[in-house]
Amino acid sequence: MIPDMILFILLAIVAVTSALGMLLSRSAVYSALNLVLNFGTVAVLYLLLGAPFIALAQITVYAGAIMVLFLFVIMLLGVEQLRKGSALPWQQTLAIISGLLLLALTAYVIFIRPMTLPQVSPTQLGFGTPGAIGEILFNKYLLPFEVTSVLLLVAMIGAIVLTGKREPKTKT
């Protein structure tokens, strides 16, 4: 139990620090790298919770594909240095207020109305394996799964239509 706790605390420190670094860094590249580190730490947390599939999918999809594309765009557009001050001044106040609200809500739930989570039964321990996830995904949650894939397809077609070359209209 104690080694688990030490590991968890170390991971939590890295996760929170990298999240803060991502928010506070003035360089877009360092922000992106902090986010990659954060994704990696969260993946290890998933592993500790006995969900290897989601952990490795997290690294492949988020750290491996999405963040690489982010870095690609940042470098291609040459927007490594953020300008001083925000473009939307009211955004900062709003963010502080909503952040404080979330903090207050969490504190209320944890300290004033403590809830106990149901204990995980030993038979459920294999829930994170690829086989178990596939079985649930293609039987119980087939419809949501298919709907999500259609949604992604629509987004993809939308991106292609928006960026596609248009024929010049002067030809007629």
Place this chain on the structure above:
Amino acid sequence: MEYGLILEWIIKAVLMLLILLIGFAYTTYLERKVLARMQVRYGPNRAGPKGLLQPVADGVKLIFKEELIPAKADKLLFILAPVITVLPALTILAVVPFGGTVNLFGREITLSIAGDLNVGILYLTAVTSITVYGMVLAGWASNNKYAMMGGIRATAQVISYELALGLAFIGPILLASSMSVNEIVNAQGRMGWFFIYQPIGFIIFLIATLAEINRVPFDMPEAEQELVAGYHTEYSGMKFALFMMTEYIKMIVVAVLAATFFLGGYLGPFVDQVPWLGPVYLFIKVFILVFGIIWVRATWPRFRYDRLMAFGWKIMLPLAVLNVLLTGAFIILFPGVIR
């Protein structure tokens, strides 16, 4: 936790690193010799008999070279980038079995670090997907336009070919009905090597891995006629050596993966009776594949960049999807084949 087990893991990990490092050194020698033969030259022949000590001489030279850091470079990332590049290449083979179970000093030892991992293939895709960071960061941190172009090209290329590569993995997964690399090798022992069932998948795998490791004819990120040396233009000394090391280790790694998924891994005649033959068979298969990669380099010119992208998205990806479809249909139509 048993201390013997931890010791076993440490010994295996150190052995793996040593094998990859020695493999790196002598793959460079092999490449130079084979290229020289194919171009009617001698190749390295001064250091030691037949030039066999050439890799050692190169290593010593690179250690004593001066290390330059450009004045306007991003120092932290410039130093970190070679390390980020080499780590995935060194860790990726952890899930690949090098042989069956052997009896050593009265202990049953499996010849792999984590071969039975039930998410083995996902581990492989996760590690291959983060290999590109080192190249991109090296290109960006150097603050040099050629290095930057190399980094950007590397990103676009690796992302494009990763899709086809990921889909090529699905064929062996379906046939073995498991994501564990060990299980995939065992299934090939029962039903025959998978390249018989997966000819398209095997070819897609070979092409996509060549593109992933930036070898000729897909070496756009470091095309010397256009980009000096691409993302490692500004690097020298040991940092440069780390990039070279990654390239050659990746060559070995993709050869091991291709052999494991499509050519039966460590399987071969009499491997059941004499388990120590496993690594030998794997070595032979890997040697042939590495020789093939070098042969390709000596033979084919480089792709043009737009053709490379068009080939990846318009030919490789649809073919890989078709291969998955065909494999699925095959398994449903001939359920007796799956054993």
